Amino acid sequence: MTLLRNAWLGWLAMSGEGKLGALLLLILLLAWLWKLGNNERQKELFLYGGWMTVLCILPVSAVLFMLYQTKFYDYEWIWTLVPVTGLIACGGILIFEVIGGKVKSKKEKIFCIALAILIILLCGRLGNPKWTVRDLKEERSAVQTTLQELEKIADGPVLLWAPKEVMAHARSLDADIELIYGRNMWQEHLNAYSYDGYGQEQRDLYAWMSLACAYGKLDVTVPVDLDLVGEAPKAGSTLEGIACIRKAAELGVNYVLLPGTLSEEALEELEQALSIQPIKLGQYWLLSMEQK
């Protein structure tokens, strides 16, 4: 039932993101009504493409395809079976040939070309994609600078616990740095790459760090909507910063990067409780657990 639901919701999501799916359906419909195809190969492509499109949309057949492609991949990937781009390009050219044959003047032809380009452009999201992909250059550059400074300070291997943006890029920037948890803490799909999971202690550490970054406080209350894979700390409970840092040290962490937004009072409290002098490192505060 879950797969059936995913198949149906998958198609709805795909058709909601952009309209190339709708353009494909329109082209297949016109190919069928106008009997498009100047040779056997074009006809065969439309026959294949038409059937596969229908089977990818119908939830029951879509589920069968999803099982065939293995559950590792999402609904979107069954569309690999349908040459969407090729079908639209071929169908578009043939439709244009049909319409172009009826148009005589050059002006009308130019108008038709402009209209066709406009229709294709309107099927996208006009530079506003739903799946926003940021340019990571600046973000990674900032993290790299922080890690380079950390490496200068660090004596020996580093097992790091840091805010999410650092944890996200640290391993790909410097493989010598080890992390207490990886991106699969908040990106569920990545768990398919490993049988290893995280304990509640590591999940608490992630939750505390995220909330400390957001609120700039040592003791934070867990909200209901926490971006975390697996069982989150109980909503409404309080995570104490000093206890979390001690727990991290017990788990082997030797360097902690704390958000630069932590207040002066919070830093003084930390220094007194842990006897560690925080060092300013870029936009973060560094705690070297080896100072203890």
Added chain:
Amino acid sequence: MLALVAVALFPLSWLLGNALILIVDHQRAKTEYHWEDRLLAGIFMLIGLAEGAHLGALVRGQSVSAFTKYYFLLLSVAGALSCVISATCFLTGKKQATAPKEKQALTLEKREIWILAAFLVLAGAQLFGILFQTKVYLDYDLTLETVTEFLRADRLYGANPMTGLPYEQGMPSRLKILCLPTLYAFLTKICHVTPEWMTWHFIPAVTLAAAYLAYLSLARALFPKERFLRLLFLAVTALLLIVGDYGYGMEGFGLLHAGFQGTTIRGAVLMPYLIGLCLRKKWRLAPLVILTEVCLVWTLYGLGMGIAVTAIFLVLGGIRSALLRRKEGRT
């Protein structure tokens, strides 16, 4: 070194692909296969050889160094065999594989120049974006972490790439046998570039070029005699890839933001090419594409999308010819 590898990729792919086509379909090699067939077949062979070296390295050595040793060995053997096969065919003079002679004039018509220029502008903009921007989609992927970890430790899957800590319960073997991260680590090592540059920029640029070769092959299958329509097909494809850059799973999105992933290579290179082969009834090259998919993505015990597409085309072809025979029988 990177430029050398990029330049060497073309003749090496052509040589391997040419020899393979001569072996699998030598009687039609001269007349029915084109330069893009040879290049793509060669690229798929390079991936296949990388898979062989990767499996060898997993069994013996478990390191990038072992992979490098095995890959160079396999490349040398395959390259030498390809040279011998091509030279033999050239000397015998009968079955030499050359591109089919274009009946059309080599000079382009004015409208063809316009459409080619439009295609080059669109494809060039995509290439520029891939090479000089870092707009990468990372949510489902840890290729770069894996490549970086392989190079640091010179050990394949010795530690969890996400944390750098040793695995406690390990990872799925069906992911472990896929060769792309090891191939990228090898290329990073021999080209002396950063893993990021190789994985997020160079490889996606090669994937984009391979995708257009695959679409050219599909265009040739659909419009065998109309060069203008083939160029128009490529230009429309380039526009559709830019427009399709809106959602995960779309070919354009994969090519522009995740060209290093196996699923992107499958969706944008292997499948269009395989469909072109099926339309042209070049069944003998289909196993190469099917096997390449097995090297790149997790399949149902080797049963990937490629084998499904080929089977469906065979069934559809069978039904169509049965219907035609029945129709002819009636008349």
